[in-house]
Amino acid sequence: MQPAGAEPMLHGGNLDAARKRFPGAPEPWIDLSTGINPVPFPVPELPIEIWSRLPTRSEEEALLAAAAIRYRVPNPEIIVAAPGTQALIQLLPRLAPKSDVAILGPTYEEHQACWARQGHRVSLVNDLDPSIRADVVIVVNPNNPTGRVIPVSALRAVATELARKNGLLVVDEAFIDVLPEAASIAADLPPATIVLRSFGKAYGLAGLRLGFAIAETSLARRIRVELGPWAVSGPALWIGKAALCDAQWLAATTARLESDRQRLDAMLEAAGFAMLGGTPLFRLARHIEAIKIVERLGGNGIHVRAFPGEPQWLRFGLPGDEQAWNRLSAALLD
């Protein structure tokens, strides 16, 4: 185990910083620094009431019913809607007594930051072992940025151990929507397990702020109480429901993303990258001159995700249209 670090956190999607760093870059910027689907679910027209009045319980129930079908969860009552998965990541460390927390890393850094901030003892671990000495185990599955997928059976073994000592397994399935359904542990939730599901990434609507926790009834109730009433906006309830019900859109999107990620892999390999992994929503690649490539892409108005601790790694989101593909291709070969 390595001790939890205290480096300032770097997030994708920070175009403000990119614009400052490359003031002469052409607009519009192409933001490939996140794993957000660049072709969003089409936003339907919203009745004015969705904006004007407080969200109702029946609207929330309709969203949860749609989420239950989409995530194959038998009982909507174990699903809690939140204004983004990040709000849940902030909240979970407040619900547990002071714990030894093991995070399978390297991964999305907010888990570590939020648990450490609430006074828990946090370690990063490289492997998932059911005999792990921790009260809380956190797995991002598939992992961001490596794309590593932990099989449900292995997660179940850890959950069983943790349940025996009153522990907790957190499985952050932020990027799982476009993977085969069997990859998710939500459909047959083990005891002592919380699953986090992000809405904005696969559906390309990160600005909407919508995410879900799936957990046994008593824990789901605690999360709901901590979030309080009207936690999710009317537009998020409405659009989230419409999107989660649209199986056809998701199937078409999954097919497109798979084909696009093959195209991106080929383009990166042609530019001398070694592919390390990823998901259909983002690709992790290594290049000995990654730092220089960030500069070159930045000068061309293309923002990608670098990793200070792994200077040869770059993470690429998918371009959203032919112009973006062409600009990326030209800048890579520049």
Add this chain to the structure above:
Amino acid sequence: MQPAGAEPMLHGGNLDAARKRFPGAPEPWIDLSTGINPVPFPVPELPIEIWSRLPTRSEEEALLAAAAIRYRVPNPEIIVAAPGTQALIQLLPRLAPKSDVAILGPTYEEHQACWARQGHRVSLVNDLDPSIRADVVIVVNPNNPTGRVIPVSALRAVATELARKNGLLVVDEAFIDVLPEAASIAADLPPATIVLRSFGKAYGLAGLRLGFAIAETSLARRIRVELGPWAVSGPALWIGKAALCDAQWLAATTARLESDRQRLDAMLEAAGFAMLGGTPLFRLARHIEAIKIVERLGGNGIHVRAFPGEPQWLRFGLPGDEQAWNRLSAALLD
């Protein structure tokens, strides 16, 4: 002081429950059970990026700059945006050590519920006395539902006392937007004071989920850290900024609400109500047959706010159009 009660909480805006209780009532229901402006700020068309990408820091800064001008706060850094004031009411009790909390009541019940849930000792008090024996004092100003306004000078005296003992004054200004500017303590914030400002009520966009905390720098920073990144949706940042910048709309709205609340008072008095108070966004009135009137209004598809502890009280929001005025008038005289 009376001990904090543990009754189930009743909120305005719960049309689901009203529909269940009065299944034969005509649609559309008229919801007068809240203090939300029924004529909302017109929602501008949103660029797709506002939905699709993560909200940026520069968008948040633009909103906070607009809020600083609107609330006459000299430094935008002491303003924190949240997904609704309720999210802040949930959060504040987690930031204070176990405290004696005095709430000027009767008032909006979520303050009491949230502080009690986090293990604080909560009392309701009837008067605000600078020598109050409490670590945390909470004042809803103007009060909901009574409309009582505590002068800024009295709040300042309490804040000064609380600052001396490391305490905290929370001033919830949810309904203050349409009162004269001098009513708000935000423009000249005393030490040890947090002001909460609701966006959705005066601007009629409660579904958007947007509210603000105004507090000294170190406390503002703590709130920001607890909320975490991307706490407010892209649409809320965008629409909130547009609305807070529009002084003309707010002036016209303030004038209309003042005239409408006079019209409502006259209508209620003609129906035998005694006016108890309120703000231009809602009116509190007493009637010996209030319980029967709730039934009669409900049967006519009109939802108002009753108070189980004060069975002669009813709170009325303002009707939003002539049809609503006419239906209310007819139902009151039925």
